[in-house]
Every structure is written in C-alpha cells, then in structure tokens.
Amino acid sequence: MxxxxxxxxxxxxxxxxxxxxxxxxxxxxxxxxxxxxxxxxxxxxxxxxxxxxxxxxxxxALLIADGVRRIDARVWVHDPSSPMPIPGIAASYAAGIVECGPSGARLAALEVGRSLFSASPYTPEVKTTHATYRAERASGPSMDELSLALQRQVTQLEVDLAVKYRSLADDxxxxxxxxxxxxxxxxxxxxxxxxxxxxxxxxxxxxxxxxxxxxxxxxxxxxxxxxxxxxxxxxxxxxxxxxxxxxxxxxxxxxxxxxxxxxxxxxxxxxxxxxxxxxxxxxxxxxLVPIGGLEKLLRHRLGDPALLYRALRTAAHS
Structure with missing residues (x-):
C-alpha cells in the first residue's frame, strides 16, 4: 500500500x-x-x-529611515516620595537614514541617543565614564510602559533626523x-x-x-x-x-x-x-538590503553592551 x-x-x-x-x-x-x-x-x-x-x-531620491534600541541595564530609581524603589531601564538607541539613488546607496544621517526611563519624577540623568543617559519619564512602571517610552524616543529621533536631513522636493x-x-x-x-x-x-x-x-x-x-x-x-x-x-x-x-x-x-x-x-x-x-545594512551599522554604533553595563554599575555605586 x-x-x-x-x-x-x-x-x-x-x-x-x-x-x-x-x-x-x-x-x-x-x-x-x-x-x-x-x-x-x-x-x-x-x-x-x-x-x-x-x-x-x-x-x-528614496530615503530609508530605521532605528534600533537596546536595554543596557534594568535600574531602580530611589524616589523619596515612594516607599519602594521604582523600576526603570537604561537604554541606548540609534536612528539613521540611507539615501538610495541612481549611483547606489549611501549613509546620509545617523544619531545615537541614550536615556534612563522611569515613571518617577526624580529620574536622574546618569553620567558614566563612557556615556550619559538623559532622564526620560515613562507613563508607568511596568516593562510595557518603559518599553513604549523607549520606542517613542526612537521614533522621535527618526522624525528629527528626517526633518533635519530632507532637502529635495521630489524625495x-x-x-x-x-x-x-x-x-x-x-x-x-x-x-x-x-x-x-x-x-x-x-x-x-x-x-x-x-x-x-x-x-x-x-x-x-x-x-x-x-x-x-x-x-x-x-x-x-x-x-x-x-x-x-x-x-x-x-x-x-x-x-x-x-x-x-x-x-x-x-x-x-x-x-x-x-x-x-x-x-x-x-x-x-x-x-530590504538598505534596511539590513543600516540596522547592522546602527547596532554597532550603540557601543559595547558589557562596557556600558559596567559603567552604569560603577556610576550607581559612586
């Protein structure tokens, strides 16, 4: 059979x-x-x-914009108005634009940002030996709310780059x-x-x-x-x-x-x-080929995660 x-x-x-x-x-x-x-x-x-x-x-010109994000460390913000520390994240993110034209593709713009996200109004700016993390408020303490605040920051960075870079009326x-x-x-x-x-x-x-x-x-x-x-x-x-x-x-x-x-x-x-x-x-x-290449470059520009993690721990104990 x-x-x-x-x-x-x-x-x-x-x-x-x-x-x-x-x-x-x-x-x-x-x-x-x-x-x-x-x-x-x-x-x-x-x-x-x-x-x-x-x-x-x-x-x-066809411009392709993309962004990447990475959590460098989970943190606790010691808020004097709260009986318990408030969770947060220290994150690195980057956005870039690739310009595609008849002669090929080229990197047109790139920017890296780093922020510490927390729902606390006392969220501090953190300066380490390798990077500075700006204070950013999240709408709440959950991981979903912290992640959303991070994604909004990535999107805003993409928007800012596009506004600064675009110059052609036919792009x-x-x-x-x-x-x-x-x-x-x-x-x-x-x-x-x-x-x-x-x-x-x-x-x-x-x-x-x-x-x-x-x-x-x-x-x-x-x-x-x-x-x-x-x-x-x-x-x-x-x-x-x-x-x-x-x-x-x-x-x-x-x-x-x-x-x-x-x-x-x-x-x-x-x-x-x-x-x-x-x-x-x-x-x-x-x-797309330009997106894959840009993502790889942006992740590289985020820096060494182990180095940044150690720097954050050192800053927390200083």
Missing amino acids: TASVTEFTVDPWDPGYAAALSVEALAELGPTSAELVLDVERDAADWKPVDPPPGTVAPE LLLVDGPLRGRTHLPRTVGYIKTHHTAYLPGPQSAVVSALAPGQRTPVFLMGTSWRRHAWYVRLPVRSSAPWAGIARCEAGADLSVDEVVRLADTLTLVLPSLAGVDYKDPRAPQN
Whole structure:
C-alpha cells in the first residue's frame, strides 16, 4: 500500500524569527475589528493585482529611515516620595537614514541617543565614564510602559533626523515599521515586514496571495486606534508560501486618492530592486538590503553592551 503524500510549503523566513504571516493572522482571514474602506482606488468587488502604470518614475531620491534600541541595564530609581524603589531601564538607541539613488546607496544621517526611563519624577540623568543617559519619564512602571517610552524616543529621533536631513522636493521617505507618530511628515510611507493581523476580508485577501512580484493590491483605508491608507506589495521571492515576499505599506489618511496611488505606484516600481536575498538575510526579501545594512551599522554604533553595563554599575555605586 502506497502512503499518501501531503504537500506542504516551507516559509522562506529563518525559523529563528517570527513567520512573515503569523498563525494568528491566518486564523483571522475573515472580518476583523479594524475599520476598512476597500473602495478607495477601485470597487471592493473589482479588486485585482495592480502593476505600476507606464510612465511611473522613481523619485529623485528614496530615503530609508530605521532605528534600533537596546536595554543596557534594568535600574531602580530611589524616589523619596515612594516607599519602594521604582523600576526603570537604561537604554541606548540609534536612528539613521540611507539615501538610495541612481549611483547606489549611501549613509546620509545617523544619531545615537541614550536615556534612563522611569515613571518617577526624580529620574536622574546618569553620567558614566563612557556615556550619559538623559532622564526620560515613562507613563508607568511596568516593562510595557518603559518599553513604549523607549520606542517613542526612537521614533522621535527618526522624525528629527528626517526633518533635519530632507532637502529635495521630489524625495520619498520610507520608514521601517508602522507610520504611526510620523504621519505628519510629507511624502512618507511606513513599511511593515511582518503581519500579525490579516486585516482584509477573504476575497481581498485572496488578491494579496495572487500578487506576482512587482505587483500591489489596490489602496484601501484602515482604522484601528488610528487611521491610514494602506496597500500590500509582493517582492521577488522564490517561495510559493501564501504570503511570501509580502509587505504592507502605509500612508497618511489625509492624503488624496491621487497622492496615495502615486506613492503606491512609485514604491511598487522601486522596492523590487532593493529586496533582500535569502542567502544573505534570513528575513529576505522583505528586509530590504538598505534596511539590513543600516540596522547592522546602527547596532554597532550603540557601543559595547558589557562596557556600558559596567559603567552604569560603577556610576550607581559612586
């Protein structure tokens, strides 16, 4: 008797990372609690893969911004108004911008910050022999609240760099991650590599799975705790996994349909040439080559974690 063979597909991402599309998202391919307006660019019943139209041109410069963060030490702030010490974190973070143009990619801007986060109004600035950690207030003492305060600082550093660096009227800024906190920046798109929630109903989600490399879905409007335009795009990939090579892009909700469609077409044209390759990056192709290179450089610039940890301990006992 011949045993039956069950077909399966291996997700192209390294198993050390979360899958590009999580099991939870696959289970939510029906309606979600997100507010959706599907007929922004075309009727919901008429969704199909979209190719960049003839005449679509690359921007004068594509700027890619990213940030990294690292907790150097967990700390306790001795607050005179509290009977118990208040937990905090000492963290290093960095943000940078890569400019991509006809001649290649180059580092355009980079900045490192260090802060001590705590809910205490008595959070001190900490000066060590190797670095100074500025005092920053968190909304509460839990690790989630401390982590959120750190992430807000990373986002603000990215925003500050973008405002200082951008000079071309025809540039386009791609930020790694959701656009939240950066919707006020002009000509800016958020780039999401992993999918923890499948926002689209079944028929439109099937269009995502049907995308060929270099194609996108129609633009739609989505709202959770905040509103934004969005679309999905597929990058070049060898895998046949349902959402292999799929990234989601986000743009401001206040943009006109023409503006959003122009951004979507431009990025769908440009992104395939920047896609990561699987023999170099376990998160390929969604982890774009400039993003991977920038992340590596930013982490290096954070400094030696063991050295900073020892410096913080020395400062605490001085």
